[in-house]
Amino acid sequence: MTLDTPVYDLDALYDNAQVATSMYEDPALFDVEMERIFKNTWVWVAHDTEVPDKGSFKLSSVGKEPVIVVRDRKGKVHVMVNRCRHRAATVCEVKKGKTSSFQCPYHGWGYGLDGSLRALPYPEQYGDDFDKAQHGLQRLHTETYNGMIFATFNEQIEPLVDFLGPVTKWIDLFMKQGGGFPVKVLGEHQFKVPMNWKVQLENTTDAYHFPVVHKSFMQSLDGETEEMFEFLETGKGYVEDLGNGHSVMVMIPELVDLDDNLDAPIPERFTELAQELRDEGYPEDQVKKIVRAVGGAGFNLNLFPNVSFSLAFFRVLRPVNVEETEIRHIAIGMEGGPAAANRARLRLHEHFQGPMGFGSPDDAEVWERVQRGTKGGHDLKILVNRGLVDERPGPDGPLGHISAETGMRAAYDMWKRMMSK
Amino acid sequence: MNDMSRISSTLLTDVTGFLWHEADLLDRKDYDAWLALWSGKGHYVLPIGDTPDAELADALNLCYDNDKMRRDRIARFQAGFSISSAPPAETIRTVSRIVIDLAEGDRLTVRSAEHVIEDKFGRQRVWAANVTHRLVRVDGGFRIQDKIVRLLNSDGMLNSFSYLF
Incomplete structure (x- = not known):
């Protein structure tokens, strides 16, 4: 680093599950993040x-x-x-x-x-x-x-698989939503939000916001699907710290491995698609596999610092400046798979994601509200301590309640580690 | 000269009146009246990039609404639970450069330019789009069969929208 790099008291910025307001606001800190984090990691x-x-x-x-x-x-x-x-x-x-x-x-x-x-x-x-x-x-x-x-940019970095660690098994599970076909990018939604990049980084494994921010999305679903998204009510899921700033949030445990439970009945919302596939000549076992994969996996996987695997799409963030971040929601489908299944995936993506989705605009609004809110009460801390009360060791790291802020703590621990180098 | 020479000024006046009426409904957020302008079976689409009209169903769009999705979208705007649309951005729009591409029997294809200025949090943003309406004549008026709104920079960075184009 150059001599004029500001010296930061990192403990004052993040410690004990509390984030300082300047973490979202300090342009000089942003420049150091770009250097120490984005130029040094995968x-x-x-x-x-x-x-x-x-x-x-x-x-x-x-x-x-x-x-x-x-x-x-x-x-x-x-x-x-x-x-x-x-x-x-x-x-x-x-x-x-x-x-x-x-x-x-x-x-x-x-x-x-x-x-x-x-x-x-x-x-x-x-x-x-x-x-x-x-x-x-x-x-x-x-x-x-x-x-x-x-x-x-870091030539001395550890191999990618070591950086990912236990994340690789979750990526492999996520890619099963190809339904027997390779996963293919179908297009992307792009939107800019006046917020610090870490506000987005926090969000992908934040189940706590879902029923509040996405109530209007939930109301547009059929009963069966709405029930599936009531993961905060059922409390079956969890959040786990996977190391190196990565985390996973399991929302719908029965959809973690899309190769399991292939005999489960076809959900109401996909009956039409299943019939279309049968009419195209797909055998019943393949119809079930494709239909089960169409809605995506039952978890969100957040990678530090810029990409996540969210149910059925990739989310990518790009920091523009301390108060501006670009977001991409990349739609994925089945390469060489049935057109009807890919159409279903595209319509599901448009339903929630992007500038005109039933979900993303509400996310964007609350993220901007965070950035606006931090103009006041500068000495107050941002709290990411939720779920510490019963956090326990999981297979790969600390594991907490579905609505725990375990994933945010994982990300901020890594942030601190990289910023101290 | 294109087919405009064969299109009567009365028809252009009627079509313009209809598009301006629709624009006025959208700015006033009179969405129930807007839904009633539709014939029912067609789509309201905001494509991404230059996807040809015939391939929109197999491409990712900003929205690809059939009748049910249009109604769900309006219900979402109106229910008051969506933080981005409660309150929504205010809009003022103009629709101009109206060209009737096709007028055959009871079917019309109309192209226009739409400029929208939105305001929220005291911040104004400007959007421009090429719009195609496929209209059907009914009872001396028109109904919308399909509406395709091609935003400038639709395949670039946008912001989220709490209103319709």
């Missing part, structure tokens, strides 16, 4: 199916830095900073597509799919000792787990 950038072919690319970001995710001719995925090594212009402003190279629009430097500098106009003015190998796009260290592509 950050999710894309799903494999977003860059399916040789030459497929998409724009993404690692913290505040714009990156390109691209698959080269040999099928290897590269993540590179979207900045020409000459005079810094972005080399790509197309959100996604297919290409054979990236060319800077300013002076024409051309880069290969692996980021290497291939050619530049009139190179002789740089002299004979100009080394093209030293002027490729800045590349990030990249690894993939079960279709999820992560990248980092």
